[in-house]
Amino acid sequence: MTAVDRPVRRERGVTNVLSHGFLLLWGALTVLPLLWMVLSSFKSNAEIIADPWGLPGALRFDNWARAWTGAHIGRYFLNSAIVVTGSVTLTMLMGATAAYVFARYEFRGRQLAYYLFVGGLMFPVFLALVPLFFVVRSAGLFGTWTGLVLVYAAYSLPFTVFFLTAFFRTLPTSVAEAALVDGAGHFRLFFRVMLPMARPGLISLGIFNFLNHWNQFLLPQVLLQGDDSKWMLAQGLAALSVSQGYAGDYAQLFAGLTIAVVPVLIVYVVFQRQVQSGLTAGQLK
Amino acid sequence: MKHGKYPLILTFLVPPLLLYVVFVVSPYLQAFQISTTDWMGYSAQADPVGLANFKALWHDDYVWNALRNNVVLLALVPVLTIALGLFFATMLSMGGRRGRAGVTGVRGGAFYRTVYFFPQVLSVVIIAALWKEVLHPTSGLFNGTLRAVGLSGPSWLGDPRFAFWCVLAVMVWANVGFYVVLFGAAMSAIPREIYEAVLLDGASRWTTLRRITIPLLWDTVQVAWIYLAIAALDGFILVQLMTNGGPNFSSDVIGVRMYDTAFGSETKFGYASAIGVVMFFLTLSVAVLALRAGRRERIELS
Numbered sequence: 001m002t003a004v005d006r007p008v009r010r011e012r013g014v015t016n017v018l019s020h021g022f023l024l025l026w027g028a029l030t031v032l033p034l035l036w037m038v039l040s041s042f043k044s045n046a047e048i049i050a051d052p053w054g055l056p057g058a059l060r061f062d063n064w065a066r067a068w069t070g071a072h073i074g075r076y077f078l079n080s081a082i083v084v085t086g087s088v089t090l091t092m093l094m095g096a097t098a099a100y101v102f103a104r105y106e107f108r109g110r111q112l113a114y115y116l117f118v119g120g121l122m123f124p125v126f127l128a129l130v131p132l133f134f135v136v137r138s139a140g141l142f143g144t145w146t147g148l149v150l151v152y153a154a155y156s157l158p159f160t161v162f163f164l165t166a167f168f169r170t171l172p173t174s175v176a177e178a179a180l181v182d183g184a185g186h187f188r189l190f191f192r193v194m195l196p197m198a199r200p201g202l203i204s205l206g207i208f209n210f211l212n213h214w215n216q217f218l219l220p221q222v223l224l225q226g227d228d229s230k231w232m233l234a235q236g237l238a239a240l241s242v243s244q245g246y247a248g249d250y251a252q253l254f255a256g257l258t259i260a261v262v263p264v265l266i267v268y269v270v271f272q273r274q275v276q277s278g279l280t281a282g283q284l285k
Numbered sequence: 286m287k288h289g290k291y292p293l294i295l296t297f298l299v300p301p302l303l304l305y306v307v308f309v310v311s312p313y314l315q316a317f318q319i320s321t322t323d324w325m326g327y328s329a330q331a332d333p334v335g336l337a338n339f340k341a342l343w344h345d346d347y348v349w350n351a352l353r354n355n356v357v358l359l360a361l362v363p364v365l366t367i368a369l370g371l372f373f374a375t376m377l378s379m380g381g382r383r384g385r386a387g388v389t390g391v392r393g394g395a396f397y398r399t400v401y402f403f404p405q406v407l408s409v410v411i412i413a414a415l416w417k418e419v420l421h422p423t424s425g426l427f428n429g430t431l432r433a434v435g436l437s438g439p440s441w442l443g444d445p446r447f448a449f450w451c452v453l454a455v456m457v458w459a460n461v462g463f464y465v466v467l468f469g470a471a472m473s474a475i476p477r478e479i480y481e482a483v484l485l486d487g488a489s490r491w492t493t494l495r496r497i498t499i500p501l502l503w504d505t506v507q508v509a510w511i512y513l514a515i516a517a518l519d520g521f522i523l524v525q526l527m528t529n530g531g532p533n534f535s536s537d538v539i540g541v542r543m544y545d546t547a548f549g550s551e552t553k554f555g556y557a558s559a560i561g562v563v564m565f566f567l568t569l570s571v572a573v574l575a576l577r578a579g580r581r582e583r584i585e586l587s
Contacts, residue, residue: 027400030403033426051429131315154304157304264406268403
């Protein structure tokens with residue numbers, strides 16, 4: 001018995017080492033570039049060029065200051081915060097109300113309207129880019145944050161409606177019926193009963209939309225050209241990456257990137273569970 | 286009580302619908318109309334030219350070159366990402382030491398998942414800028430490492446032989462973690478007893494993966510395939526920021542073609558829309574094909 005058992009066990013030991021090896025390797029592939037970015041944000045340009053693997057000689061926060069004010073990363077950061085606050089609020093409000101109607105009410109054209117929304121999931125945004133540019137321009141919203149907020153919300157509706165409709169359907173109907181019997185109106189029912197009950201779903205989707213809007217680059221690049229005082233963070237970083245190619249200020253670029261990554265990292269670590277479930281749940285349904 | 290639901294339906298549905306139709310549906314529809322004109326953008330002048338744009342497209346070598354790259358992405362990115370995703374998800378959920386408890390995940394599985402997933406929450410801009418520096422010919426992490434062991438690396442993104450493959454690799458890098466978590470979640474829904482039973486029967490890990498896990502995850506794999514296929518036909522921002530299609534169009538993709546045609550030096554909006562329309566149908570047919578090809582007997586658990 002033991003004689004047969006032993007080689008098997010040894011073989012498993014080897015696969016265990018191997019599997020851990022691969023897991024570690026991929027972990028390193030993920031972490032190293034990011035770690036290198038953070039370390040380089042403290043280095044001087046001479047240090048960066050001389051030895052990519054070297055440690056920074058001192059914690060040079062002036063790199064960060066140069067990125068924050070010199071490259072206007074600070075301003076873009078604030079711009080993004082303002083726009084994303086508006087767009088996430090609008091997306092959640094519109095998404096939740098539409099989804100609630102789709103999930104809870106029967107009316108003519110419901111299927112059609114629902115599939116109109118969900119159909120938008122299929123196509124990449126860049127296909128609509130050219131006409132969108134003109135729609136936004138003829139609405140007088142070109143180069144404005146209002147335009148950006150509306151467009152972000154519009155393009156987030158397919159997934160938000162899809163996800164929240166499924167979520168509202170899972171909520172028990174008995175509570176809603178009881179509230180109606182008690183004389184609550186339909187509006188009151190939604191805001192006082194259904195919305196609080198849907199909180200877990202709303203939080204997941206809120207984080208999902210926040211990350212998407214915060215990271216958005218294509219839409220501002222097209223709809224917010226020109227006036228660089230209004231730019232979003234992603235635009236500022238892209239410009240910084242391009243200008244680094246000419247100016248050779250590596251440290252400033254790394255500092256800018258690090259400044260952009262840190263808040264996302266914090267949100268991610270704190271809300272990890274919701275982020276992962278929010279981002280993956282839609283695909284599992 | 287049925288009374289009074291219509292005010293709510295109207296106030297709740299009309300604003301989102303309006304927003305959606307104006308900014309999403311109408312641009313997609315207009316793209317079709319614009320694609321049959323010779324519109325040069327900022328002027329109001331746009332004459333219908335029928336299918337001339339599509340004919341020109343057919344003979345446009347740059348478009349074909351870009352499309353070829355998209356096809357390579359389409360062939361490789363989903364396969365590589367799903368294979369790596371399944372591999373790591375399997376490792377994490379059942380690669381652990383087998384004790385009396387049967388099948389277990391490796392120690393630190395949650396930590397690995399957290400790390401792997403992280404690139405998913407980063408902006409493409411950050412990923413592109415970071416990898417551009419990592420692959421920098423002189424000051425990059427990559428060539429720095431090669432130099433440390435006495436090799437000299439090429440100028441990755443500046444070399445037509447490598448630029449495209451670098452972009453492809455970064456695309457896989459950025460996506461794998463998401464699918465590790467996605468497949469992991471789907472795997473955790475598979476009852477442990479099934480694994481314990483087949484392992485008792487002496488099945489190897491490879492057989493278990495092939496015969497048990499993948500069939501049971503098939504729906505999820507299929508969805509992953511569709512999403513990755515759509516991403517591979519896009520790939521636009523990553524390419525634009527890392528190489529802008531260069532050097533010498535070696536890493537060009539259709540999205541960059543379209544963007545340059547519309548917002549580059551020429552502002553050929555009609556022609557760009559025609560490219561968009563072709564991509565629209567390509568994306569649609571790839572998605573439908575993936576759904577068709579992936580159809581299998583559905584296995585119900587429980």
